[in-house]
Amino acid sequence: QSRLETKWFGRKISYFDVIDSTNSEIKRQAEKEFIPGMLAIAEKQTLGRGRKERHWESPAKTGIWMSFAVKPDLPPYKASMITLVTALAVAKAIKDVTGLNTEIKWPNDIVIGSRKVVGILTEMSAEMTTINYVVIGIGINVNMESFPAELEDKATSLYIAGGTKVRRSSIVAKFGKYFEKYYEIFCKDGNLSGIKDEYEKLLVNRNKEVYIIEGDSRIKRVAIGIDTDGELLVKDDNGNIEKIMAGEVSIRGI
Ligand code: ATP
Ligand code: BTN
Numbered sequence: 001q002s003r004l005e006t007k008w009f010g011r012k013i014s015y016f017d018v019i020d021s022t023n024s025e026i027k028r029q030a031e032k033e034f035i036p037g038m039l040a041i042a043e044k045q046t047l048g049r050g051r052k053e054r055h056w057e058s059p060a061k062t063g064i065w066m067s068f069a070v071k072p073d074l075p076p077y078k079a080s081m082i083t084l085v086t087a088l089a090v091a092k093a094i095k096d097v098t099g100l101n102t103e104i105k106w107p108n109d110i111v112i113g114s115r116k117v118v119g120i121l122t123e124m125s126a127e128m129t130t131i132n133y134v135v136i137g138i139g140i141n142v143n144m145e146s147f148p149a150e151l152e153d154k155a156t157s158l159y160i161a162g163g164t165k166v167r168r169s170s171i172v173a174k175f176g177k178y179f180e181k182y183y184e185i186f187c188k189d190g191n192l193s194g195i196k197d198e199y200e201k202l203l204v205n206r207n208k209e210v211y212i213i214e215g216d217s218r219i220k221r222v223a224i225g226i227d228t229d230g231e232l233l234v235k236d237d238n239g240n241i242e243k244i245m246a247g248e249v250s251i252r253g254i
Contacts, residue, residue, distance in 0.1 A: 002169035008037040009068065009176040016040065018060075020047040022067035023121055023137040030069045030125070030133045039068040041172070048139065050119050051108065057151060062144040064168050067137040072187050076126035079134045080246055081192055081230040083108050083122040085182045086136050088199050090118050093174035094140075100162050103204035106223070106232050107246040111204055114253065115156035117141050138175075142166050191228040200225045205253055210234070213250040223251070 004010050012035045019025050019042040026040045042065045045058035058065045072078070084107055091102045091110055094117075102110045102117060110118035121137040141147075141157035143165050158166045185194035192199070200206060205223040212219045212234065221234035224241070231243040232251070244251075 002167055002173050004173050004176055006037070006173075006176040006180055009180050010037055010039040010172075011035065012038045014038075014040045016042040018042065018044050018046060021045050021049055021137075022065055023049070023123060023135050026067040026069050026135050026137075027123070027125070030135065034069060034071060034133050036070060037068055039066060041066040050121060050139075056119060056121075056139055057148065057155075058139065059144065062157070063142050064138065064140040064171060066172065067135055069133045069135050070183065071133045072131060072183075074131065074187065074190060075129060076124060076131050078190065078229075079124045079126070079131055080107070080122060081186065082134055082136060082183070083120050083246070084192060084199055084226070084230045085186050085195060086120050086122070086138065086179065087118075088195055088202070089175055089178035089182050090120070090138060090140065091202050092178045093171050094118075094158065096174050097170045098158055098162050098164075098166055100158060102202070104199065104202045105204050106226065106251060107230065112156055112161045114204070116154055117156050117158065117161065140168075140171065142168050142171070192226065192230050193228045196226060196228055205251060208253060211252040212244055213252060 022040040022042050044060035045065050048056035048058035050056045087104045094100055094102050102112050105111050108120040109116050119139045123135045125132040143159045144157040147155045182195050210223045221236055224233045224235050227233055231245050235241050
């Protein structure tokens with residue numbers, strides 16, 4: 001099934017053969033007129049980006065490069081939690097359509113066998129206390145047969161992992177259904193309590209040692225889960241539990 005059966009996700013869709021970045025495009029559109037769930041999809045991006053302005057490889061026809069906008073009635077500091085809502089919805093959609101099990105690398109990546117298959121970039125426009133809109137950008141490596149040398153051992157696609165080509169529209173349609181469901185629960189609760197358990201089941205580093213990298217510092221901890229605000233919970237050697245906020249922190253498996 002590849003038709004959209006959503007209430008508001010993708011009610012307005014703009015489709016591009018080539019665009020700079022779908023995140024930039026949805027921002028431009030939302031600045032003019034915001035429509036809940038407005039979606040941009042491109043076959044190829046010339047300036048696809050990840051966190052910290054890193055390059056996101058977005059070749060033609062083989063991936064899902066899409067962005068959409070929402071406006072939750074929540075304080076701006078809660079917007080980053082939408083990244084986790086999104087990751088869960090993408091992982092569930094991939095499982096339903098392809099049968100592949102993925103794992104979530106907190107907060108914004110989805111991996112298969114420690115290679116990245118999905119990246120999520122959440123960007124917000126806000127005043128002091130109100131969100132104007134949040135743009136959620138998702139890159140899914142679907143049908144590529146290989147990657148450029150610099151990504152070869154870091155990236156994978158659903159095709160490489162599963163051995164069959166996947167219809168991209170099926171994943172978009174399933175994602176829309178799951179996202180609406182989880183996002184509405186999140187907005188009602190104002191936190192991640194309703195999806196925390198499901199998210200934690202997919203956490204790649206759960207109960208494993210990780211390095212928390214912030215600038216030049218590198219600390220070893222054991223990741224134990226997330227709290228309802230989406231922070232990563234980690235434990236030190238003495239059993240003390242700390243919370244790690246998403247942002248400039250990177251997590252590396254050991
Ligand atoms: P962090 O742990 O800080 O999140 P990261 O390596 O996951 O680090 P991001 O900024 O989240 O970094 O993602 C961007 C990175 O993803 C790029 O630096 C590049 O290595 C990698 N990348 C770029 N294009 C793709 C792609 N199509 N598929 C998989 N990985 C990609
Ligand atoms: C990351 O892993 O750092 C996030 C990568 C996000 C990539 C997607 S592709 C669609 C949207 N447009 C962009 O420029 N980036 C996101």
